[in-house]
């Protein structure tokens with residue numbers, strides 16, 4: 187949370203010595219509050235003052251980095267309880283659980299499957315982020331070998347889960363330089379695990395039973411390793427949701443012992459309930475969610491939920507406003523017009539694809555708003571549609587002058603005909619009606 191000038195001023199020497207280049211300590215503090223100058227410009231601030239300022243300037247939820255380079259994931263540093271207050275910044279990471287008791291073939295197959303769990307939605311890739319290797323064998327050598335194999339076959343960063351700090355050390359050695367998240371399930375081993383995390387430059391996840399126990403544990407390990415992730419130890423949907431919400435609330439009130447990202451586990455055996463738990467924990471404050479769900483039909487709805495929650499609610503997701511050819515278009519290809527709101531555009535595009543009728547789809551620049559919103563705000567009208575048609579160059583590509591407009595804005599048809607000189611066909615109201623329309627109603631001549 188940003189400090190005010192007066193809060194900073196309280197920690198300065200107040201001698202007005204001017205060595206920082208400012209006439210008074212207060213002037214320096216005011217500049218520092220707006221981030222135009224850094225604390226190192228004052229040579230006289232005490233160590234206690236420096237520590238107090240650094241601690242107070244720390245974000246309410248610590249930023250934690252897992253993995254490196256292309257596999258790197260950042261969690262934490264969130265500032266809001268509710269998305270509509272601003273936005274959520276960093277998606278929770280999904281980790282597929284893999285036991286080190288699996289034989290190598292089964293382990294490699296599961297890791298490869300996890301690495302392939304990715305989908306394209308509204309022009310963006312949504313995917314699983316981590317593999318969570320569990321030391322169920324209790325054998326450090328097997329754990330290390332399993333971690334190496336899972337990382338290699340999945341192509342993902344790892345979470346290493348064990349109740350023994352020494353076993354975490356072995357597996358962390360096997361993934362040297364890859365910055366896995368180390369998770370220690372036994373609170374009594376947390377301080378030893380913190381030393382392992384520090385020696386290997388890894389973040390650490392700690393577990394304790396309940397928020398009070400967690401708040402007592404983190405001050406013991408945070409001086410050793412700063413990048414912590416918290417597991418409140420709950421394992422059912424209701425109590426986990428309550429714990430995650432309470433931790434987020436307390437951390438945003440600057441309760442430092444709980445100011446870290448949170449980890450949750452899905453535990454349901456029923457595959458549908460696993461999706462419910464996964465989606466819930468991703469929507470409600472899970473920084474890392476470990477799950478057994480590995481089927482595509484399970485991950486797609488959960489990752490879709492996550493994508494929707496983490497999109498900036500104040501910025502519509504837009505596609506580039508332009509003419510797009512779908513399939514092998516010829517001079518009789520239909521031309522459909524929609525807005526550049528990505529959900530509208532991709533709904534139309536996917537229905538045109540499924541119709542197997544090659545067509546042009548013209549996305550008009552409506553600043554990323556949907557058809558009805560753009561029409562209501564006068565961004566999708568006869569003039570903007572006509573301008574987009576002319577600019578697209580579609581008239582040189584086709585031999586007809588028929589434009590299909592969305593059924594919801596049939597009222598625009600006369601205006602578009604007058605403005606553009608094209609004939610207008612009223613298309614279906616919903617994109618799902620496009621295949622039937624193109625196969626049975628569309629005619630170029």
Ligand code: SF4
Pocket residue numbers: 198199200201202203204205206207208209210211214227228229230231
């Ligand atoms: Fe104050 Fe430090 Fe600047 Fe001196 S150098 S005026 S003590 S802020």
